């Protein structure tokens with residue numbers, strides 16, 4: 001499955017956040033056969049629609065989609081030079097599908113900042129510089145080779161031009177993700193660059209920042225087009241120790257209406273380019289993970305490869321129509337249940353039953 005790699009400077013709250021991510025029991029309850037790696041945190045994607053579906057279909061349980069985060073050893077200045085930790089760090093990050101940067105915005109005189117002061121934009125620059133330098137090294141090695149190939153093979157000319165353009169962007173201090181409209185990331189794929197991956201920024205904030213809309217807007221703009229999530233990692237880990245009532249009180253006391261891990265899960269899911277569709281029956285109401293833009297047969301294949309191979313049709317009703325009608329039978333009677341073929345592109349919130357040959 002797709003993963004987000006958690007990176008950030010030392011002492012910004014990565015371990016605190018990661019511990020909160022790993023301390024949930026959803027996986028154990030719903031995926032008893034999944035092996036859980038020690039450095040992987042799996043969080044459920046909150047989805048209130050499942051509760052509603054379970055009501056309508058009398059389902060025994062709800063199975064949400066999940067998002068996986070991998071803890072990657074802390075980045076330090078000089079990581080791109082590949083000394084010790086650097087090499088391992090870059091190898092780990094290459095395996096992740098997206099980069100989740102934890103940035104410190106909380107003030108706490110007891111927690112030392114590596115550069116002596118809390119400065120989110122400078123911290124982001126430090127991390128991005130290491131990633132950019134690593135990509136520049138890759139390109140500097142690759143470009144002469146692609147140049148040689150392009151002399152013999154016409155079809156290598158476009159990749160060459162694109163690689164040179166990428167180098168210019170990196171030379172100007174920008175990530176390839178932030179300049180995605182200027183390069184063809186398909187043509188760069190063969191190089192496994194780091195900064196073409198989607199970025200997500202988690203601002204580890206305190207109450208002061210979480211209630212300061214103007215400050216959060218400023219930080220959002222700093223990292224656009226990447227998603228930004230604001231949470232207090234310390235509070236998130238405390239929430240998991242509390243019963244529902246006390247947890248709600250603690251959240252309310254810092255002006256929040258839901259745990260920050262919920263918005264982190266949603267943003268992570270979005271950053272990875274994923275969406276869900278829903279199935280429901282007496283056994284379970286379930287959200288299934290598919291890439292945005294997946295077709296009906298591809299969606300069926302997530303349940304079982306035989307469903308994709310033998311795909312005939314998908315019986316689809318939108319979640320909103322289903323709820324408005326009150327039951328599948330009533331939705332059918334109202335003409336809200338559609339039969340979709342193999343070219344149908346799935347829409348988030350589709351409630352589906354597949355017809356297939358075995």
Ligand code: GDP
Pocket residue numbers: 008009010011012013014015016017074106107108111204205206231232233234235
């Ligand atoms: P890492 O080095 O990035 O993994 O950082 P840690 O998670 O170990 O956190 C470093 C220190 O900062 C620890 O003492 C944490 O308790 C503290 N810390 C982490 N998150 C917060 C936060 O949101 N607010 C405050 N005040 N302290 C935090």
